[in-house]
Structures are given as C-alpha cells and as structure tokens.
Amino acid sequence: GIQVEQSPPDLILQEGANSTLRCNFSDSVNNLQWFHQNPWGQLINLFYIPSGTKQNGRLSATTVATERYSLLYISSSQTTDSGVYFCAVGANDMRFGAGTRLTVKP
Amino acid sequence: AAGVIQSPRHLIKEKRETATLKCYPIPRHDTVYWYQQGPGQDPQFLISFYEKMQSDKGSIPDRFSAQQFSDYHSELNMSSLELGDSALYFCASSYAGGNTIYFGEGSWLTVV
Numbered sequence: 001g002i003q004v005e006q007s008p009p010d011l012i013l014q015e016g017a018n019s020t021l022r023c024n025f026s027d028s029v030n031n032l033q034w035f036h037q038n039p040w041g042q043l044i045n046l047f048y049i050p051s052g053t054k055q056n057g058r059l060s061a062t063t064v065a066t067e068r069y070s071l072l073y074i075s076s077s078q079t080t081d082s083g084v085y086f087c088a089v090g091a092n093d094m095r096f097g098a099g100t101r102l103t104v105k106p
Numbered sequence: 107a108a109g110v111i112q113s114p115r116h117l118i119k120e121k122r123e124t125a126t127l128k129c130y131p132i133p134r135h136d137t138v139y140w141y142q143q144g145p146g147q148d149p150q151f152l153i154s155f156y157e158k159m160q161s162d163k164g165s166i167p168d169r170f171s172a173q174q175f176s177d178y179h180s181e182l183n184m185s186s187l188e189l190g191d192s193a194l195y196f197c198a199s200s201y202a203g204g205n206t207i208y209f210g211e212g213s214w215l216t217v218v
Contacts, residue, residue: 031205035142042196043149043209050205084150092139092162096148 002027006087006097013077013104021072021100023087033090036073037084044053046072046085053092077104109113110210114195117215120185127213131199135163138180139207140172141196149196154157155180157200187217 003026013019015088025032031063034046040065045073047061049070074081083100111130118124131138137156141149142165151164153173168173169187174180184191198209 035209041212041214043196043212045206045208048206051134088149092137092154092156093151093164094139097153098148 002029002089002095004087004095004097006088006100007087008010008100009098010101011103013102015077015079015104015106016079017104018073018075019102020078021074021085021087021102023070023072023097025068025070025087028068028088029066031094032063032070032087033094034070034088035086035088036057037086043086074102077102079080079104079106110197110199110208112195112204112210112213114213115211116214116216118218120218121187121189123187123217124183124185124214125187126184127156127180127195127197129180129197129210130201131178131180131197132208133199134207136178137200137202138174138178139181139200140166140180141198141209143194143196143212144190145193152182154171184197184215191215192217 005024036044049063051065058075060073085100088094088096139154140152143149152166154162158174172182194212198207200207
C-alpha cells in the first residue's frame with residue numbers, strides 16, 4: 001500500500017515563530033488532507049489539497065503531486081497550535097502518516 | 107454546522123466484554139468510516155460503508171463488526187474485548203460527490 005512519511009516527528013517552537021511540516025507519499029494520490037489533532041484528541045480538518053496551494057489565515061498548504069509531497073506552513077504560531085499534525089492520503093481507506101507533534105511555548 | 111456525532115464519548119469495559127459504539131454522520135452524508143487510534147499512534151482505517159453497504163475493509167479484527175442502518179447511522183460492535191483494544195475510535199463521514207472526510211470527536215474505549 002501507499003506509504004506516508006511525515007517530518008519532523010517532533011517540533012518545539014516559541015510563540016510567534018514560523019514552521020514548515022512535510023508529508024511525502026510513495027504513490028500518486030487524488031486525495032490528500034491535513035488534520036490537526038488537538039490535546040483533547042479531536043481531529044480537525046485543515047485542508048483538502050491533492051494539488052496546488054491553499055491558505056486559511058495563518059496556515060497554508062502546498063502539494064506538488066508530481067513530486068509526491070505536501071507542505072504545511074504555520075506562521076506566527078500560537079500556543080493553541082500545539083498538537084499533532086497529520087497528513088492523510090486516499091479516499092475510502094485513508095492512510096495517515098505518523099504525524100508531527102508540535103509544541104508551541106509561550 | 108452539524109458535525110459527526112459519536113456516542114458514548116467514554117467507555118470502560120472489562121476483558122472479554124462487549125462494547126457498541128454509535129455514529130451519526132453529518133446530514134446528507136452517505137459514507138461512514140471507522141478508525142482506531144491506539145496510544146501514540148496514527149489513526150488506522152477499520153471499515154467503511156456507502157449507502158448502507160460495506161465498501162472497504164481495513165485492519166478490522168474478526169471480533170469486531172459494523173453496519174450502517176437505514177437512517178445512515180452506524181454502529182461498531184466489539185466483542186471479546188482485549189486490553190489492546192483500548193483506543194480512541196473515530197467515526198467519519200463524507201458525501202460521495204465531495205472530497206473531504208469529517209471526523210467525529212471520537213469515543214475513548216478503555217479495557218481493563
């Protein structure tokens with residue numbers, strides 16, 4: 001099956017810093033989503049982005065489908081951004097990466 | 107906007123007992139998915155249903171079964187529970203004509 005790798009596995013930032021999270025996938029995909037899992041376990045959709053670039057406030061994402069990677073940018077990070085960020089690919093049997101655990105310190 | 111509703115939110119069961127989790131998808135969504143997330147793990151796909159028929163099957167143990175009812179809600183039945191079944195169970199839903207999958211808040215199952 002398709003492999004999804006995320007990096008870095010852990011990231012610690014000071015409030016206000018910017019960061020880039022990466023997701024590599026082993027095969028072509030027509031469905032890629034980024035999720036944020038908050039400390040209470042909730043999985044929140046951030047972007048549906050099989051290709052191209054999208055922005056939503058301080059967050060933006062870019063997927064280069066031909067090179068099989070996606071990037072999630074977080075600017076001016078806040079403590080509420082802490083949690084685990086997952087990249088997931090596929091449709092009916094969505095496969096998740098192992099996630100990037102982000103800790104934003106005040 | 108209405109979200110995916112899961113119940114119960116927390117459940118504690120003893121080994122070898124049975125548990126049932128319920129999921130109410132977003133209105134007009136016709137596809138339901140179940141995922142299992144163990145401690146420190148990423149969510150693993152268990153099973154999905156489209157229009158009340160099983161559409162895909164993942165790493166769902168034989169001790170588990172699921173179905174989708176005429177009102178589109180779904181139930182995950184887990185029998186002969188083991189300690190390793192302790193996890194966060196997510197239900198998610200989508201509309202076949204759409205492309206985004208929405209997750210519920212999850213049901214925490216603890217097997218003791």
